[in-house]
Amino acid sequence: MVNIVITAPRGHMDGLIVKAACERDDIRIVGGLGPAGRDYIGKDIGLAAGLGREIGALVYDDLTEIIDRCDLVVDFSRVELSMEVLSVCKKYKKGFLCGTTGFSAEQEKALLAAGKEIPMMKAANTSYVVNVMRKLLGIAAEALGDKAKIEIIDLHSQNKLDAPSGTALELGEEITARSDKKMEDIAFHSVRAGDTPSSHKVIFGCMGEMMEISHHAYNWECYARGACDAMVYMAEHGPGLYTMEDVIGL
Ligand SMILES: NC(=O)C1=CN([C@@H]2O[C@H](COP(=O)(O)OP(=O)(O)OC[C@H]3O[C@@H](n4cnc5c(N)ncnc54)[C@H](OP(=O)(O)O)[C@@H]3O)[C@@H](O)[C@H]2O)C=CC1
Numbered sequence: 001m002v003n004i005v006i007t008a009p010r011g012h013m014d015g016l017i018v019k020a021a022c023e024r025d026d027i028r029i030v031g032g033l034g035p036a037g038r039d040y041i042g043k044d045i046g047l048a049a050g051l052g053r054e055i056g057a058l059v060y061d062d063l064t065e066i067i068d069r070c071d072l073v074v075d076f077s078r079v080e081l082s083m084e085v086l087s088v089c090k091k092y093k094k095g096f097l098c099g100t101t102g103f104s105a106e107q108e109k110a111l112l113a114a115g116k117e118i119p120m121m122k123a124a125n126t127s128y129v130v131n132v133m134r135k136l137l138g139i140a141a142e143a144l145g146d147k148a149k150i151e152i153i154d155l156h157s158q159n160k161l162d163a164p165s166g167t168a169l170e171l172g173e174e175i176t177a178r179s180d181k182k183m184e185d186i187a188f189h190s191v192r193a194g195d196t197p198s199s200h201k202v203i204f205g206c207m208g209e210m211m212e213i214s215h216h217a218y219n220w221e222c223y224a225r226g227a228c229d230a231m232v233y234m235a236e237h238g239p240g241l242y243t244m245e246d247v248i249g250l
């Protein structure tokens with residue numbers, strides 16, 4: 001059983017994680033965290049997340065009030081909040097699953113370094129299928145890296161704050177790790193239109209032929225399911241830097 005705190009329960013993604021976690025018997029939600037001043041602070045997290053019922057755990061605006069009761073904090077919110085959560089998790093030696101995207105290189109480094117002290121995962125995409133796509137991409141990059149012009153297109157909702165998406169950048173990093181390509185050799189294109197749940201397409205353009213590897217999310221439950229599996233995996237392991245590949249066993 002893993003005891004968790006979920007940040008930003010009113011948010012699209014963390015609301016879905018509340019719902020997915022409530023459906024499992026290996027995860028217990030002990031509380032939530034929201035920005036100070038919101039009308040759902042002090043209320044039950046089930047109501048804050050739009051579940052329509054109480055689940056017996058409150059939302060706080062100060063993580064230190066609840067941190068002792070959890071094993072791990074899960075956070076898919078905003079960069080500023082994620083960095084605050086990181087410092088509390090380090091101080092209290094609690095696990096941190098961070099699904100937020102849009103960090104600076106320096107912030108990214110600090111998040112990854114936390115794996116030396118606590119159970120830590122920073123995953124721009126917790127979908128199983130996207131992580132299998134990433135693996136396939138590595139194979140393709142190894143074979144075609146010096147033959148193809150590689151372009152990555154990400155499509156998301158017009159409300160998304162960051163571009164390219166965190167996933168597009170991670171897919172790019174996989175290509176650079178498995179070929180001689182550098183990030184600046186890859187062309188990134190971001191479309192932000194309507195309420196698209198998220199699509200990623202990687203194009204390998206060769207002479208006289210081309211290959212595409214794509215993923216389309218029809219809703220966001222795939223990310224919430226993967227996040228729940230990641231939390232359980234992290235709770236079963238000690239301090240360390242984990243990836244979705246570890247969780248899936250790729
Ligand atoms: N790793 C993955 O698989 C996935 C990652 N993501 C990432 O998750 C993050 C959240 O996405 P999404 O759920 O769409 O975002 P939303 O805009 O729906 O939710 C963000 C939440 O953060 C809260 N919040 C906390 N601190 C602040 C602050 N300082 N300013 C404003 N809001 C704050 C907001 O509270 P309030 O509601 O009270 O305003 C809001 O509920 C993004 O970075 C996105 O890229 C998304 C999908 C999958």
Ligand SMILES: O=C(O)C1=N[C@H](C(=O)O)C[C@H](O)C1
Pocket residue numbers: 101124125156157160164165166167168197198199
């Ligand atoms: O819709 C989003 O926002 C998403 N963000 C993550 C990202 O930046 O890659 C994961 C997914 O693409 C959805």
